[in-house]
Amino acid sequence: MISLKDPTFELRKKFILKYTELVKSFPLIDKIQNREFAFLFWDKDYMVRHRGFSNPQLFLSELKGVAPRHAYLSAALYNSPADKIMSNKGWMGCDFVVDIDSDHMDLSCQKKHDFYICVECDYVSKENITKCPKCEGLIRKQLWLCDECLQASKNEVIKLVDDFLPDFGIIKDNIILNFSGHRGYHIHLREEFIRAMNSEERRQIVDYMTATNFEPDDFFMYKQNIGSFLGSTIDDAGWKGRIANNFLKILNKHDSIESFDLEFGHLDLDAKIKHILFGTDKREHIRNQLLNKNKYWTIRDVGKIGWEKIKKFLLTISKCDIDVPVSIDTHRLIRVQGSIHGKTGFIVKPLDYYEMINFNPLSDPIVFSMDQKKLVKMEITTPKCPEIRIQAEYYGPYTKGEKIDLPEAVGVFLACKGVAILL
Amino acid sequence: MSNYNAYSLVYKYPWLEGGREIFDPTSVSNEDEDPIEYYNQLFTKYFESYPDFHDKLLQVFSLALDKKESGIILTGDEINVILFYTVKTILTAFDNRVMENHVSNLISKLYHQRLLEETEQNLEVLCRKMNFECHFEKKQMQIGNVLYPCWVDVKNYVPTASLLKDSAYQLINRNVINGRVYLLKDNVARLLQEVVRRQIVPDRQKSGGELMDLLKKITHLSPLIDDITKLIEKKKLTQTQYESTNVYENVDYALYPPCIKYILNKATNGVNLTHSERLHIAFFYANTNHTVEETVDVFRTLPDFDEKLARYHVEFSRGIGGKGKKYRIYSCAKVKSIDMCKALDKEYGDIICAQGVFRKGEVRRIPIKTPKDFVFWKNVEIKRKLREDKVQKK
Structure with a gap:
């Protein structure tokens, strides 16, 4: 049961309504019966794992019913995906997933829009601190996103697909790609030979992409x-x-x-x-x-x-800036394509490579309403709420305590980011 | 076209399909059959057909435990197949990983030599039979100034190359074009050598104890088992015991820092070392008054050991030859940066590395800077403990 006082109550209601719409045209999930599913709910701080669905209808019915904050599936394929003991699941292979996220990159824009905020006294720092210097309170990382960091992620995807995948004999038409719903993209490689690779073998591919262990003995x-x-x-x-x-x-x-x-x-x-x-x-x-x-x-x-x-x-x-552990792990959970990202309210959008080139990550994955006639009431709860572009409009910056009427998609974005609550 | 037929190939390379059937044609087929009786008959046949079989088997184990790389002449007939599977069976029974690695290194090196002598066409056939699809082309591929006679798909290359720790074989350091990895004949032989090595290593799922009991009951194998056991015992007795006088002179194993102990353990078990690990050992030994011989001996157990090359690198690290530059020991910062620090390792970790030491006049621990500092402070710690023990006894 969720409490009416729960600040995420309104947000969850919106997710439930949105999933009711989304399940009608949900993207197909490859080998759904062999995937493990996991959900992160609104009122629990742990992940509910080891869920299995024999067909898409069962999964969509569950998704619509629980409207989780985050929905994941395994990159691995199992004989018994719902078994709670990993060794009993019967590993059959694993997609090679490349996670490209601007969070792992060193970008100048991050200095402008990322903050570290004390949850006790609202102390704000641009430096990466773990304890508040004023009250020793806990620190909340507030990472933002902007056109620059989203473009940097896109550039890395282009580099990976155009420069690296041909070296492995993989053509761009065979890749499965999606916007992560936040700051980057996921690329799924599903060739049989790649699915069969163990972690050690995956590391060779990852090292190749990231220029790790580059030790040419006769040049450079x-x-x-x-x-x-x-x-x-x-x-x-x-x-x-x-x-x-x-x-x-x-x-x-x-x-x-x-x-x-x-x-x-x-x-x-x-x-x-x-x-x-x-x-x-x-x-x-x-x-x-x-x-x-x-x-x-x-x-x-x-x-x-x-x-x-x-x-x-x-x-x-x-080299390519990728999240190395994601690609090496042969039991990795990765966001479900078509689900809503609980930190933005954006959809995890499947794309083909050519769509990705012109994809606008601050417009195209928006699923909540931008109707100016259906505004939602919001209250800013954090001392720093930087500016954000959603579609063609810029919103913010806002200050703590400010009460504003915003389009639903913007309100959901700010609430998901934890900088505001829906009133 | 290859001049091979499947028949001659399996006698030269017994791990190929059909090899086990040559060694053990019927195997114990029904539950009523007594395995002791069956294997007694089988080995009696082999030991009587090949009078020097006992000596040859013992020689394999003796040379391997002496970390030798040659000394056995491989044949291409039935005895070659029988020898291969008998060695493998004995290794399973002993269940001794150090011996397994020594023996598999020796045998795989012998086969490496044989592979190098093969024609390209024969090598191509062999590769195919070993599930390592390698394509030798009439028109060689020129990359830079080098002509590459063959290529392997990335999908075939990666699983085999990942068995090797040698950075030269990592995909990133190879010539990769459109899903193909271009190789020289030597590279193919080296990659196959690693596959051969894995073929000799016994199947871990089989119980060594039960098999040993069985083998001891086989008339001709029992004395051989005893001889090998004696060899193992002898090796244990003759291991060098270092006596330390000067702290840095012939440093005792107890004084080795965790990172060095970890690498030595890998080497002893015949596990390939990374380039950085090899350098770390070479520099550490060079700076703690170990001889060139002692350092080369560390690398002797490695699957890709090449005495000439190892000696050259060890001497080079000591400023013998080359520009005469003697390399310093890696600093702890460098060791950490290349992910070799084992300060917090459950098995090898040590508080001296993890938290530092109390220097004179200091109230808190000061981090050490190099593995050589560890040797010094460990020596201090051991001496202090000895003094305290003496006092307690008094």
Whole structure:
């Protein structure tokens, strides 16, 4: 039973109504009878796991009935998904899931919109603190989202699909993709050979994507005796070719430090190196070396330390920022496609790759009403409520105690984020 | 076309389909049959047909326990198959993982040599039979200045390569194009070697104890079991016992930091080490007055041990050859950064690593900075305990 005083009471009511609509056209779930399901409810702080459904109707009826805050299913397939003992479930294989979330990335916008707030005294900090310095109270992380971080997630998906998956022989038409409902995307790979991989084997794929254990023994090192960096050529295979091609792309694209900074300013590349590469005629010189497929890269005034910095930068921009444990885990629970994300009220939207390119994550996954005639009354409960764009309109920033009328979708978003309550 | 037929192939590579049937043609087929009687007959036949069978088997175990890499000549006939499965059966009965790793390393290295001598066509057939679909092409693929004769699908490559810890075989360090991993013939032989090694390691689900009881009742095997048991005992007795005088001179195992103990345990059990683990051991041994021989011996049990290469790297780490640079021991910060710190490990962890030490005049523990600090402070701790014990006894 939920209490009427529960601040999530109104929110839950909205989820129940919305799920009643959504189940009518719910996306198909692959091998539903072999998946474990799990729910996080509004009035419980633990996950209810080990649920199994033999057909979609049973699942949808449950979903509509309980309208959970979060709904998950297993990436793994089991013979007996509802068995409470993991070893008895009978593991049959597991989708390879890549979770790309801006939360794992180092972005300049996070400094603007993410806060750490004391639940006792409302002390607000931009620094990642675990205890309130004023009252030693508990700290609540308030992570926000904006166009910049959502675009960063999308860029990583594009990089993964275009640059990495072809290396594994996987074509973009075969991937299952969805917006996570919050700050990123999930990519499900369901090829039989990938499903059969154990964690150790998955780690090889993940290492490849994240440039982990990249230990080339015959290149990517400064040769003191000839004063050159032994790089690679644009015709090379695998990571060697990727690095040379990315270096060339950047040199082609940016002919000034300002232009470079617009794209990569948040990355910590040494000012002197930036000046040499993008502010002098040495850019043309190194560009020619790459175009001429010269594997020895030489730039006057750049020695061992300088090349180490360039190497680090090239690796950073070439690798994919993914949530590693998600991909390695062979029993992972992942958000159900078509469900509502309990931290935003957005739908976990299935997309194909081409839809994703033009997908607007602050408009397209909105399922609650934006009707200006059906506004909901809200009260802000947190000292910091940053601005948010929903569809074409910007809402906020708001301050604590403010009472406002907002479209239902915006109200649900703020309530799900825990910064306001529906009155 | 390959010049192989399935018949000759299985005699050279006994783990292939049909090999077990050559060794044990009928197996114990019904419950009424007495297994002791059955295996007595089977082994009597083998020991009588091949008079040096006992010696050859004992030689395998003796060389393996001596961490040798060669000394056995593999044949391509029935005895090769029988030898393979008898060794595997004995390993199952002993249920001794250290011995398993020594023996499987020796045998897989012998087969590695045989694989290197095979033609590309034969290797391709063998790969297929070992479920490692490898394609040798007439037109080799040129990548950089290197011509690659063959390729393997990523889906076939990853499961096999993940058995190896050598970073050179990790997917990220290979030439990968459109779902294909391009390889040299040597690379294929090395990957197959690891598959062979796993073929020798016994099935853990079988009970070693029951099998040992059975083997001891087999007329011809019983003396062999006794001889191998003696070999194991002898090895235990001859293990080097270090006497420490100077704290850093021939450091005793008790003074080794958790990260080193952990790696040594892996090596002793014949588990492949990562590149960083190898370096950590080499640098630690070089800085704690261990000899080159002692350091090379650590790596001897590894599946991919190559004495020449190991010796070169160990000497290089000590400034012998190359630019003459002697490498320092990894700092604790570096060890942590590469995820090798075992300070909090249940089995190996130690408070000195986890919380630091009380230095003179300090009221709280100060973290140590290098594994060498651990050796010093562990020595202090042991000496203090010895003094306290003496006082208590008095």
